[in-house]
Amino acid sequence: MRVVELPEILAALDEDAALAAVEAGFRRYSAGEVEVTAVGHLGFTDPPGDCHVKGAHIAGDDVFVVKLATSFYRNSERGLSSSNGFMAVISAETGEILAVLHDKGQLTDRRTAMAGAIAARAIARPGSATLGIVGAGIQARLQAQLIARVLGLRTVLVWARNGDRAEALAAELGGQAVGLPDLCTRADLIVTTTPATAPLLTDAMIRPGARIVALGADSPGKQELEAAILGRARIIVDSRAQSVDHGEAGWAVRAGLVDAAALVELGTLLASPVAFRPDDIVVADLTGVAVQDAEIAKVVWRGLRPDGEA
Amino acid sequence: MRVVELPEILAALDEDAALAAVEAGFRRYSAGEVEVTAVGHLGFTDPPGDCHVKGAHIAGDDVFVVKLATSFYRNSERGLSSSNGFMAVISAETGEILAVLHDKGQLTDRRTAMAGAIAARAIARPGSATLGIVGAGIQARLQAQLIARVLGLRTVLVWARNGDRAEALAAELGGQAVGLPDLCTRADLIVTTTPATAPLLTDAMIRPGARIVALGADSPGKQELEAAILGRARIIVDSRAQSVDHGEAGWAVRAGLVDAAALVELGTLLASPVAFRPDDIVVADLTGVAVQDAEIAKVVWRGLRPDGEA
Structure with missing residues (x-):
């Protein structure tokens, strides 16, 4: 050994x-x-x-x-x-x-960041330029660095509950700390990385065409997105079984807003890419798979x- | 680390x-x-x-x-x-x-042997002298050594499907290789240690007063005892949740021979010892708990x- x-x-x-x-x-x-x-x-x-x-x-x-x-x-x-x-x-x-x-x-931190980048590449609109990062921890930093590199995004916006940490991360990334509604309006791609147990992103913040990679809901009780967002989104999940149990998708399925059968696994999407319409809201719900x-x-x-x- | x-x-x-x-x-x-x-x-x-x-x-x-x-x-x-x-x-x-x-x-091998000895001590009849070991692998050897020491049993009988291995283990333990019906008749305490997926001990082999520690059924599909034995036994389990899922008790519960509520956990028995009657058949079904x-x-x-x- x-x-x-x-x-x-x-x-x-x-x-x-x-x-x-x-x-x-x-x-x-x-x-x-x-x-x-x-x-x-x-x-x-x-x-x-x-x-x-x-x-x-x-x-x-x-x-x-x-x-x-x-x-x-x-x-x-x-x-x-x-x-x-x-x-x-x-x-x-x-x-x-x-x-x-x-x-x-x-x-684990790195493979999680890689999953975020893979999902981002699969759902991002062509020509995306601005990345919005929600959170200021290790995943926020890793996601920002890897996604900016993989997708060639040039502008990074950061929001976190703790404003000082948001400012610090934005400075480190050469980006800008902003308010959450502002971030949701301006970002072509939003990545959420917090351990929140109540929604941070509300349905009212999300405009048509939004693309969201949600990484926080890795165990029961965690939630970053208001379920109504998923109700009008196309939903990609890393594992249907896990996401229904403890991901963002689970909240929407339990609320009757989403049919579990409509969830598409990331591996399936990668094997058979879908041409999303420009105004489709697309959420990738990543819970972490072995x-x-x-x-x-x-x-x-x-x-x-x-x-x-x- | x-x-x-x-x-x-x-x-x-x-x-x-x-x-x-x-x-x-x-x-x-x-x-x-x-x-x-x-x-x-x-x-x-x-x-x-x-x-x-x-x-x-x-x-x-x-x-x-x-x-x-x-x-x-x-x-x-x-x-x-x-x-x-x-x-x-x-x-x-x-x-x-x-x-x-x-x-x-x-x-893992040792803690399994210890569980067998603890269960044996809790269910054996006073004055027991003869131990019957079913199987000839590492658990058979460890159980025989530990139980003989803890309970002071002097005579060891061994049966295994492979007669040569049974003879070898019996010789090592200073015991005797015998037929399985003979073992069940003569042993005061029977310990089963095989990975069998179909019953080895039939109901006809088991006389009133038999005490059996069953260790083999540690995952779904495994079974050493005919379910009818459990139907007329008092049943001790290490974990009710695990034994109903994949232990000997599970077969008997699914067959309608035993009510899951009648299973007594070993930890409960140790805290509140029961005076078994001399002719009670008692089975301890051990699946292995973390x-x-x-x-x-x-x-x-x-x-x-x-x-x-x-």
Whole structure:
């Protein structure tokens, strides 16, 4: 069992290869070629935290991956990162643990950002120029950087509940901190990255043609978009099963505004692209699927130098 | 993150402390003081194998545990153990990974044996002298050794489908290989340890007063006991939720022979012992609960020398 710490993981991670691998993983997931475990979750209240465990095996692969990621929201008070965890790479031929990638949650952060960029590319209007980022945490930063690069967006707008953090992120990105209604009006593509448990974006803020990638609703009780937005949108989901259970789409389905059968999985959209009309509102609801973990861990695993080599 | 390999794990494992801890864990589980994850499972067909992922946090503990265990049944053809895996000890205050105990499945094997011994002690008739072991694998050996020690049983009978392996295990244990009906007639306590998917013990083999600990049915489709045996038995289960889903009890409940409400959890029995009548047939149906993993991993974690000390 090889133990790989973060510097070596990041050195072995080819971001472009991982982006392509995650995209291929979504296609294979939606084609029914990926076995995933039930999502394991433990919740903590004092101090508040979450632990998620997800595993996936892609048909034909000689390895599979089980990922553990924790988020303890008050760690910053101790000067610690809120994210921790690892990804285990396991032989699908013997069950031996080949490697523990002690990524401290960073591979999860990156594969989440990659999913956002893949979804953004699939739903953005041609000629989009302005990106609106909702939130000012690690996902806000990663999404802004990756989407701006992948889609060539030049202008970045930022809104966050904490105005100081929004200003700081906007400055870092060479963008502008704005009000949320203003962001929704001006952005060609909106990306929401908060852990909100009540809607931030209201139906009144959203104009025809809006394209929204929503990343926050990764467990039950979380919600960033008013359900009425989804009621008049075309909805892309990473996993129909997960999104109906705990994504943005779930709120709209439970409210009777959306038929679950109308949800289109991202992997299906990638395999059979749809020509959205310019005034279609399109929402991509991403809850995080284990196939993303499997794909990024495999890219790292294959990129590692043989053990012991410099 | 400390990585601990098997020799150090076994040196740090105080078996008596672990037995007491697992017993206490069952009580706390049945008292509703343990949060467990959904059981994660991946199945493999070529070559055949299973991966189980289970996690638990015991209320008030400053650590929690996530366990991964694999079984690849043809590994022996390559000269490898069929079992592999690890247990991760994680801070419940920061989410940091404190240790990965690379136990290769051996802590799972041991905590399973401990559960068998705890259940055996709780249901055995006073004055029991003869132990009957069904199966000849690692659990058969561990159960025989631990139960014989804990209960002071002097005579061991062994039956397995493979007669040569039964003879070998009987010789190793100073016991006797016998036919299965003979074993059921003579043994005061019967322990079943096979991965059977169809009943081995039939209702006709079981006499009044029989005490049976059944360990094999740890995932859907597995069954060692004819359901009619449970129909006339008092039934102890490690986890009502799991046993109804995939234990021996599940077959009997689905067949309408047993009311799920009549199942008594082991932790409840330990907290409030029952005086069984001498002619009661009692079956303990053990599917394996994450609290066992948490307890044995905690004993190892506390028993480790400070990192770097000899």
